[in-house]
Amino acid sequence: MSTESPSPGAVSRLVEAATAAPSLHNAQPWRFRWLADRGLLELRAAMDRCLPHSDPHGRALHMGCGAALFNLRAAAAEAGWWPACQVLPDPYDPRLLATVRLGRPPAEPDPPAEPDAARAAELAALSGLAGEIRRRHTSRQPYSAERVPDPVRAELRAAAEREGGQLLFASPWHATAVLELAGDAEGRDYADPGRLTELAGWTELPDPDTPTGDQAHQPAPVRDFAGRRAPTGREPAGAEGPPPQLALLSTAEDRPADWVRAGQALERVLLVATAHRLSASVSSESLAWSALGWTARDPLVPAGQVHAVLRLGYGAPAPATPRLPTHQVLDLR
Incomplete structure (x- = not known):
């Protein structure tokens, strides 16, 4: 994988997509830190947005951050980056939920090796889902009786x-x-x-x-x-x-x-x-x-x-819920 890394503006766009993820009570319990010298993006738990009564064990906090991590992966793939993720990388830092190293995927060999082909297929699948991030909204309206095929x-x-x-x-x-x-x-x-x-x-x-x-x-x-x-x-x-x-x-x-x-x-x-x-x-x-x-x-x-x-x-389209501005959840170093 190439040592090239995204610009601060590109990182901001990726984080903006990540924060469209759902979370319990829309608490948005995530924080991101971009370490430019290492090409590494950290995903951290925002302890000021935890829910001690509704989520006493932190399960929903971790799930919300996991959903944001997936959005980040999809947006990175769409932008041509390969997101190499590690979940809970530091046992001594439980607030660090994941790290994502962003680099350009290597050129596909001819003929393609099996691991490279699998990675290319996954990048294509992630990229295809990136366009749905802004269209995904929670809907608690009644749905029609039409069965999901x-x-x-x-x-x-x-x-x-x-x-x-x-x-x-x-x-x-x-x-x-x-x-x-x-x-x-x-x-x-x-x-x-x-x-x-x-x-x-x-x-x-x-x-x-x-x-x-x-x-x-x-x-x-x-x-x-x-x-x-x-x-x-x-x-x-x-x-x-x-x-x-x-x-x-x-x-x-x-x-x-x-x-x-x-x-x-x-x-x-x-x-x-x-x-x-x-x-x-x-x-x-x-x-x-x-x-x-x-x-x-x-x-x-x-x-x-x-x-x-x-x-x-199947139901009527639902409106989007507000999100914190990117500069409030992203620390660019």
Whole structure:
């Protein structure tokens, strides 16, 4: 790989794409540091944006940063860079979640060697998903009853597997049970003073007079994962026939590195879904409650640790949620 490295402007554009990733309560718990002399970009946890009540173990923080890492990889590939990533590279620095070395991929040999061909194929796949980053928005509106076709489901499962995850579509009875579980978790959130205060602090609508940079943590005003109600002043996008189409994202293990891996798998699945014009929303609230999380698994289907539940379907386009400006999350050295 070439020793050439991107300019500060190019790094800023990559980080801007990374920060379009989803995160719990739109907390955006990431910080980036560009070490120009080493051609290395660090991804760090932003501890001032952690959620101690909603995310006591840091799983959602790691997943959000993992999703941002995948966006960064896709944007880098589109710009012609090969992102060589290392997750949790320093056991003595747990806030350093990943490093990304950006270099130009070597010229393809003739005939292409197998590793080079595989890397070229992955670069092409990542580059193809980069265009979906700005189109991906969480939608908690009702979806139509149209079923996600089996070939598309297969692509979504393959996307998760490519990042070391597993995506299982819930059977009708399991979807109903998981939906009830999500509703129970939402109810528990509203009954827990700490989570309720945290939820209000991160999800209230911003004052119109607030500068854009200060309202960047504010997501959409609807928290209903099932899409049973629409935002104030808007009609539902359509009736969703019960049960909704749910998919569970899991990894074999349940360690911080697996949480970052799950975040990358989640974002890859969401971008593939966006490419197929699917709407999606994600719930991890029930999994944060230790008394509820284990019940999300289907006892009839072998799976590892479930990290997120996705609701997928066809619905009206959703608006984007605000993001912090790049200069607030990127340190150029």
